[in-house]
Amino acid sequence: TVKRLTAPEIYARKGQTPLVCLTAYSAPMADILDAACDILLVGDSVGMVVHGLPSTIGVTMEMMILHGQAVMRGAKKAFVVVDMPFGSYEAGPEQAFANAVRILKETGAQAVKLESGPTVHETIGYLTQRGIPVMGHVGLRPQAVNVDGGFKAKGRTQAERDKVLQEARDSDAAGAFAIVVEGVAADLAGEITAAVKAPTIGIGASAACDGQILVVDDMLGQFDWSPKFVRRYAGLRETISDAAEAYAKDVRSRDFPAPQETYFAK
Numbered sequence: 001t002v003k004r005l006t007a008p009e010i011y012a013r014k015g016q017t018p019l020v021c022l023t024a025y026s027a028p029m030a031d032i033l034d035a036a037c038d039i040l041l042v043g044d045s046v047g048m049v050v051h052g053l054p055s056t057i058g059v060t061m062e063m064m065i066l067h068g069q070a071v072m073r074g075a076k077k078a079f080v081v082v083d084m085p086f087g088s089y090e091a092g093p094e095q096a097f098a099n100a101v102r103i104l105k106e107t108g109a110q111a112v113k114l115e116s117g118p119t120v121h122e123t124i125g126y127l128t129q130r131g132i133p134v135m136g137h138v139g140l141r142p143q144a145v146n147v148d149g150g151f152k153a154k155g156r157t158q159a160e161r162d163k164v165l166q167e168a169r170d171s172d173a174a175g176a177f178a179i180v181v182e183g184v185a186a187d188l189a190g191e192i193t194a195a196v197k198a199p200t201i202g203i204g205a206s207a208a209c210d211g212q213i214l215v216v217d218d219m220l221g222q223f224d225w226s227p228k229f230v231r232r233y234a235g236l237r238e239t240i241s242d243a244a245e246a247y248a249k250d251v252r253s254r255d256f257p258a259p260q261e262t263y264f265a266k
């Protein structure tokens with residue numbers, strides 16, 4: 001059997017070779033990504049990427065658990081982290097603990113991730129001390145879309161820079177084993193990475209971070225549009241639509257199914 005990576009092993013990767021992370025939402029995709037990745041994140045981006053929601057606000061515990069279970073069935077070696085959805089942890093440590101326990105018990109994943117906010121530093125300490133490794137998330141916080149008025153890069157003003165840096169320091173001091181840094185300029189990402197003991201995992205946050213993460217469907221080219229920070233490593237949208245067109249043509253011309261694709265009575 002393959003040994004799965006652990007939270008202390010990930011924490012120890014600070015300053016070593018960069019951590020390779022992608023999101024995953026299904027068992028077959030997790031199975032494919034497992035060999036290449038250190039961490040698979042069952043991101044609440046699943047709501048937008050798979051379920052077509054306009055933001056991550058509508059994502060539920062049930063959705064996270066269902067996709068977490070699927071990813072755990074596919075991933076053998078990668079460390080699997082499940083996002084805590086909007087509304088499942090912000091009230092405070094006890095609410096967060098109850099929901100994080102559900103996620104770990106029902107999925108078998110080893111850790112949760114939660115976006116920074118006023119109660120989160122207390123919550124990271126509370127969970128970590130009670131056996132639940134926590135990944136922090138600072139900078140652009142997609143669950144804050146309604147107060148921010150959209151998905152906007154962070155750190156354009158000094159006050160905002162100070163706030164993001166402080167959130168990262170607080171998450172680190174509270175015991176986060178890694179911290180996602182999203183949507184910040186390179187110099188701020190470098191400052192955060194230098195200021196914290198936990199490895200930083202960047203998304204739209206430059207090469208200054210200790211690791212990188214992308215939404216898998218973005219990097220596979222499944223969408224017409226993707227943000228500036230995404231590199232497309234495949235063109236799945238074209239591949240899939242070409243395949244569907246070819247299939248449609250063959251069905252309409254009765255070229256499919258051919259005799260070799262047909263059962264015949266003996």
Ligand code: KIV
Nearest residue numbers: 023043044045180203
């Ligand atoms: O939900 C998600 O996919 C994320 C990553 C992009 C960090 O939070």
Ligand code: NA
Nearest residue numbers: 043044045083
């Ligand atoms: Na997320």
